Every structure is written in structure tokens, then in C-alpha cells.
Amino acid sequence: MRRKSVVATTETIETGPANDRSTRRVASVTAAARTNPFMFGLLGALGVLVALAIGGMVDQLATVFVYIGVAIFLALGLDPIVRLIERKLPRAAAVAIVVAIVLLAFAGILLSIVPILVEQITNLIDDGPEMIADIMASAWFQDLSNQFGSTFEDAASSVLTFLQDPGNLADIGGGVFAVGAGIAGGVTGGIIVLILTLYFMASLRSMKAVAARFVPAYQRETFSELLQDISGAVGRYVMGQASLALINGVLSLIFLTIIGAPVPALLALIAFIGSMIPLVGTLAASIINALICLIVSPITALIAIGYYLVYMQIEAYVLSPRIMSKAVAVPGALVVIAAVAGGALGGVLGALVAIPVAASVIIIVQKVVFPAQDRKKTPPVLTAP
Structure with missing residues (x-):
């Protein structure tokens, strides 16, 4: 019976138009694979090999x-x-x-x-x-x-x-x-x-327009607004973090020059780059700069440590809340969780993009998930079969 069904399927397909030869071949092979374990296993092995090849290319x-x-x-x-x-x-x-x-x-x-x-x-x-x-x-x-x-x-x-x-x-x-x-x-x-x-x-605007074309027409306006909100949140976060880093770099350059630290311009750049990394970046840059100040004298290193301890308190409780609250509205607990998770998954880059990703998820939840749930005012009606 199975063999007859395969033949019938093949014959039915072959009676179609002449320009559908590729479709007939695929249907014939699929029908044969359903009845032949060897063909089924071969197709599965080929699928695994293709997946491994794609994974290798992605890794490269x-x-x-x-x-x-x-x-x-x-x-x-x-x-x-x-x-x-x-x-x-x-x-x-x-x-x-x-x-x-x-x-x-x-x-x-x-x-x-x-x-x-x-x-x-x-x-x-x-x-x-x-x-x-x-x-x-x-x-x-x-x-x-x-x-x-x-x-x-x-x-x-x-x-x-x-x-x-x-x-x-x-x-x-x-x-x-x-x-x-x-x-x-x-x-x-x-x-x-x-x-x-x-x-x-x-080409940012054209990229957003092309991305919107992948969405059905009746959803493009909502998708475009959502995409604009997400891109705006990411942009405000980057600008806010860059502002904090610039403040740290300029103040470090001024202070380290005053105390006679070695290569203050390089140390200021280290402070700037460190401040771009949430949570741990400022602390790591401060430790590096203080250790480099040991080349001059332990007193210079102690003064640098004292300065950075005071600055980190000001940044954490004064500068960062004022700047980042206008940039992205992410609760403090989510900031810590996102930064730690991003650092564990992607290292420095993961920690850098974790907070805007968290802000984007919050925007999606607020603009898509919550309205969809609010529209469900009555429970679904169950109909008898």
C-alpha cells in the first residue's frame, strides 16, 4: 500500500504543468523519504551537516x-x-x-x-x-x-x-x-x-524604513514608533554614558596634572574608557591609574586613590542619577542585573550594551505586551466541539 501511494503521488505530480519540474522532484523525494528509512536518515544527516556548516561560518x-x-x-x-x-x-x-x-x-x-x-x-x-x-x-x-x-x-x-x-x-x-x-x-x-x-x-533612516518593510502594512506604523523609541533609548543611553566618561576624563586630567602623576593624558584616557563600562569600569580604571602613580611615589598613589574614592561617590549618587534618569528609565535593580548578566555573557561589550537592551525590553513590554493584555477585558468563550 505504501509503495502504491508513493507511485500515485509521483504520477499525480508528473501530470502537472511542465514548468513545475523542480517542485515535482522535491515532492517525489519527500514522499520517498517518508517510506524509506535510509532516505529519511540521509536527509537528517544532511540537515545536521548544513547546521554545523552554518555554525562554523557564524563562529568564523x-x-x-x-x-x-x-x-x-x-x-x-x-x-x-x-x-x-x-x-x-x-x-x-x-x-x-x-x-x-x-x-x-x-x-x-x-x-x-x-x-x-x-x-x-x-x-x-x-x-x-x-x-x-x-x-x-x-x-x-x-x-x-x-x-x-x-x-x-x-x-x-x-x-x-x-x-x-x-x-x-x-x-x-x-x-x-x-x-x-x-x-x-x-x-x-x-x-x-x-x-x-x-x-x-x-543611512540610519533608510535602515529603519527597510526594517519596517518586513512587517505587515497594518502593523508598520506601530512597529516604526516602537523602533524609534528603542533607538532613541539606546542613543540617550550612549550619550549619557559618554557624558559621565567625559566628566571623569577631564577631571582626571586636571587632578593628575596637579599632583604630578606620570603621563596624565594617558591616565585620563584610561579613566574615560573605564567610565564607559557600567558598574565596574570606573573602579577598574581608578585602580589602574593609582598603581601607575606608584612610579612617582606612594604618596602620589594614595592621593590618587583618595580622589577616585570621592569621585566615585559623587558619580554614583549625584552625576549618574541626574544624567541617566533623563537617558533611560530603567529601575536600579534591573541595571545591576542587566550589567552583571551582560558581562557574564559577552564580557565588556556585553556589559556595555546590557542596559540599553534592558531599556528596549521595557519599552516593548510597555508598548506591546501591556496594551495587548489590557484589550482582553473578557475571558475567551469556549465552544462545544
Whole structure:
């Protein structure tokens, strides 16, 4: 009986129009697969292989997807500035102005940071033994040695012996070369993200219009409003976080210059980048800057620690509530949960985008889920079969 049904199905399909040959073949193979376990298993194995191939391609393109995601995130963050300038000028001029500002800022960061990094790494390799000897001869090191015995002196002597060995210096040079290659890769990735950001920022409206075309016509207006609210929330969040980071960077530059910290411009950039990461970024950048201040003296490091402790309290209780409450309306508990979950799933980038994602989910719930539930005023009527 099964064989007759397969033949009948095939014959029925073959009597159709001549231009449907591919459809007839697929239907014939499907009908045969239903009756032949071997064909069924073969099709299943082919499906698994296709899924594995797609997974491998996605894994290979993970870095590209990260670049695209970060670029879209930054483009949404710069869109409020474009719309602000657009009130006075056409959109093309507004985009051109923002592009020029971003390019100048990016070039300024590269020109100010890369030479400093190269110089500091070179000085560290050349002057490392002399710096350790000076530290061992300082008064505070002698006081610690007198209080805790020869532990510090033995450790410093071991480090000094290590740095005086030419073979070890070669190993350090190889490590520095690896670090330099990593920095070069990061700069290349930053340039790619910058180019994609500029493209996405210029074509953001057309991208939203194309996205709306995938929705049925009777739902496009609601979808467009929802998409606009989500993009606005992401943009306000990025601008708010960038404002906090800019405040931290400028104040760090001023204060670290006053106390005589080494390379205050580099430390200010570290503070700026750290403040872009929610919750833990400011703390991590503050610890790094305080440790770098140890190169000058422990007193300078203690002053830097005291400053950052005071600043973090002001940022947490004064600056952040005032700025972020206008940016995204996300409850404090959800901010912590989203940041921790994003960091666990996606590292630094995950923590960076977790809060706007949480804000987007809240907007979807408020604009879609709640109205749908509110329209259900009566229970469904059950009809007898």
C-alpha cells in the first residue's frame, strides 16, 4: 500500500504543468523519504551537516558581527547629536559635521596616545634596572625593609637580576612585540568600527524604513514608533554614558596634572574608557591609574586613590542619577542585573550594551505586551466541539 501511494503521488505530480519540474522532484523525494528509512536518515544527516556548516561560518564571522553590533550601537548613540544639528541644517550637513568631529577626535586620540605608549614601553625596557635600584634606595622602601625584614629587598633583587639578564630582556622584547601586535589589531578594529559607524549613521533612516518593510502594512506604523523609541533609548543611553566618561576624563586630567602623576593624558584616557563600562569600569580604571602613580611615589598613589574614592561617590549618587534618569528609565535593580548578566555573557561589550537592551525590553513590554493584555477585558468563550 505504501509503495502504491508513493507511485500515485509521483504520477499525480508528473501530470502537472511542465514548468513545475523542480517542485515535482522535491515532492517525489519527500514522499520517498517518508517510506524509506535510509532516505529519511540521509536527509537528517544532511540537515545536521548544513547546521554545523552554518555554525562554523557564524563562529568564523563572530568578530565581524561584533564590529557591526558596536558600529550600530555607536551610530544610534550619535544619532541624537545629528538630529540636534538637523534642527538648524539639512541632515546631510549634520551628518558631515558629526563625521568630521568624530574623525578629528579619533585622530587626536591616536596621535596623542600611540607615541606615548611607544615611548613608555621603550623607557621601561631601557630604564627598568635603574628604576628598581632607585626604588630600593628610597626612604620609604628602607622603612618597609626595616619593618618587614628582607622580603622586599629579596624580591627587588630578584627582579633586578632578571632585568639585567640579556636573554630575559629578549623575552621581554618578544612580549612587547606581541603586545604591540595586539595594539595594532585593536587600532585596525577601531578603524573598521569607525567606518561602519559613519556609514550606519548616514543611512540610519533608510535602515529603519527597510526594517519596517518586513512587517505587515497594518502593523508598520506601530512597529516604526516602537523602533524609534528603542533607538532613541539606546542613543540617550550612549550619550549619557559618554557624558559621565567625559566628566571623569577631564577631571582626571586636571587632578593628575596637579599632583604630578606620570603621563596624565594617558591616565585620563584610561579613566574615560573605564567610565564607559557600567558598574565596574570606573573602579577598574581608578585602580589602574593609582598603581601607575606608584612610579612617582606612594604618596602620589594614595592621593590618587583618595580622589577616585570621592569621585566615585559623587558619580554614583549625584552625576549618574541626574544624567541617566533623563537617558533611560530603567529601575536600579534591573541595571545591576542587566550589567552583571551582560558581562557574564559577552564580557565588556556585553556589559556595555546590557542596559540599553534592558531599556528596549521595557519599552516593548510597555508598548506591546501591556496594551495587548489590557484589550482582553473578557475571558475567551469556549465552544462545544
